[in-house]
Amino acid sequence: MSSSTTPKIAVIGSGPAGCYLAQSLLRAVPGCELTIFDRLASPFGLVRYGVAADHQHTKAITRQFDRLFQHEAVRFAGGIEVGRDVSLAQLRELFDAVVIATGLTADRELGIPGAELPGVIGAGAITRTLNAHPDAAAPLPALGSDVVIIGGGNVALDVLRFLVKDRAAYEGSDVADEALDAYLAAPAERVTLVSRSAAPDSKGDPQMLKELAALPRAVYSSPDPIEAGNAGEALDRAAAGRVAAIRELIAADRPRSTGPEVTLRFGLTPLRVLGEHRVEGVEFAAGDEVIVVPASSVVTAIGFAAHPDHAFAALTAAGAETGRVEPGLYRTGWAKRGPRGAIPENRACAKAVSDEIVADLADGSLSASPSTLGFDGLAAEVRDRAIGYEQWLRLDEHERSLAASDRVRRKLPDHDRMIDIARGA
Amino acid sequence: MKFTVLYGTESGNSELIAEDLGAKLRETHDDVEVFDLQNFDPAELTPERFTIVVCSTHGEGDLPNTAIPFAEAFDAALPDLTGVRYAMFGLGDTFYEETYSQGSEHIDRRFAQQGAERVGDYGRHDASSWDMGSDVALEWLPGVLEAASATV
């Protein structure tokens, strides 16, 4: 009896989506056994490798997930990439249900002429380097004196904040110091942040803009009308907050010291990236006008997409309505909804997908088979290689112990080394 | 005493704290219920049960998503809460300087306006503090229980 009511469920990805889904299933399907796979030795996905190093308060959500991994019915299997070390088909045989929570890692392409020129860099590549992601290009690419950021969302603002901050502002962070040092050796002199939307409709959170205003760094200006949104319509609260924050940022009497000159541009559409052998500028359409902004580098922060090499990229449809691919196979988080939404949105999303799984169990389209072996059915070689939660804790402790006195952690960018340390080698 | 622990959350921290408070109370009390605010009918607030609300802050000093349906139901019904005693534990983040921990205050104001009486200290957790929310809440609880029994 008990085996037929205790489904074995595999979750692929230990980012917020996978963790929230596991939390939800633990409550909704009593007795279920969960294995959370991640290709990396460390859990938490973008909480560890996307969220800015100087926003440690946001990373505090991992303490909630720590509790999840301590649950006896939950197993972390780190360092196992589905599609390389084990196939999705194998997992579907070994588990009653499989949930894809792999996120979306590729920077969305600009899709305009010149976008492939050297000097055009995705924001994901930069934020991974600053977070010491093992896949990241180790040295931060040289950005030069004139950086153009394309995009006005929170990731674009994370990049802007990085470009204007000085060393002292990283106290208590876990920034990759090599990357910080490389940038601060030749920081940007001018930064232009270009949003396609008008200021009130741009995507950044007001709080992120207020944070920039509160930093005693950089000089901000904008030649564009800040309040010109959908003319005539009253601004909603977020839009009003954004406008107020931008006003504060560009106010003539804002206290300032040193730092780059930052120009905020709104309502501009990128047309092409200019340059012979590398980036020299970007051409934008502003209404009927064409504007050229000189650039030594261009950082694109216009969203994310499935990595074309990802083993099941085709299953991670951007903006799917339902988490159910078919009974027994589901998706959640960015892999389901597309690259939109902050950490909390993944909780509501996971709850909805967990409800779909519960519904499939209830109507019999999904059932727990007594013969599924779950994690134990994996090849011994894979099982032995999987980094368990206790091993991650050892690596976690090691990273904390390596931190300089003004850092909370020092991440190791070398994945093999991470695995050795996790194993106590 | 009988207890109802209610939580309003968006990223799950309040739920964890509410569950931990519920588990702690069950060690010494037989009748302890824990509900997500979105699954709780304001008409169920009664003087027979001591109510503990754990609620975070989102947006700009706003209620978290799961507390919004409750607030709407509350405003539609405006229950008489005379005799209801409750305690508040608010979550927030001092990173949001101007709106710190205001989410739970939306509920607190409603309860007070309808005649309920808040007991003990107003508990707070600051996500920037790096303290565990549950630790802070479990330290806060005995004072609330003491104040609650002193005023019976």
Ligand SMILES: Cc1cc2nc3c(=O)[nH]c(=O)nc-3n(C[C@H](O)[C@H](O)[C@H](O)COP(=O)(O)OP(=O)(O)OC[C@H]3O[C@@H](n4cnc5c(N)ncnc54)[C@H](O)[C@@H]3O)c2cc1C
């Ligand atoms: C740069 C950046 C900064 C952000 N900052 C914030 C912020 O400050 N606050 C906020 O609320 N939100 C922030 N977000 C948004 C937030 O990170 C996302 O909402 C959230 O991480 C999406 O969760 P997810 O679990 O779907 O994906 P992810 O977090 O990407 O997790 C996916 C996991 O799956 C694993 N994986 C992928 N493929 C495989 C495979 N084949 N086999 C095994 N494992 C695999 C990955 O290693 C990863 O751990 C930010 C996003 C980015 C990109």
Ligand SMILES: Cc1cc2nc3c(=O)[nH]c(=O)nc-3n(C[C@H](O)[C@H](O)[C@H](O)COP(=O)(O)O)c2cc1C
């Ligand atoms: C988008 C967003 C907006 C927030 N706004 C506020 C705020 O205005 N004031 C505040 O004190 N905390 C704010 N917070 C912090 C949360 O209240 C804090 O992270 C809390 O621990 C979340 O609890 P929960 O998981 O129960 O929702 C915000 C958090 C997020 C993600």
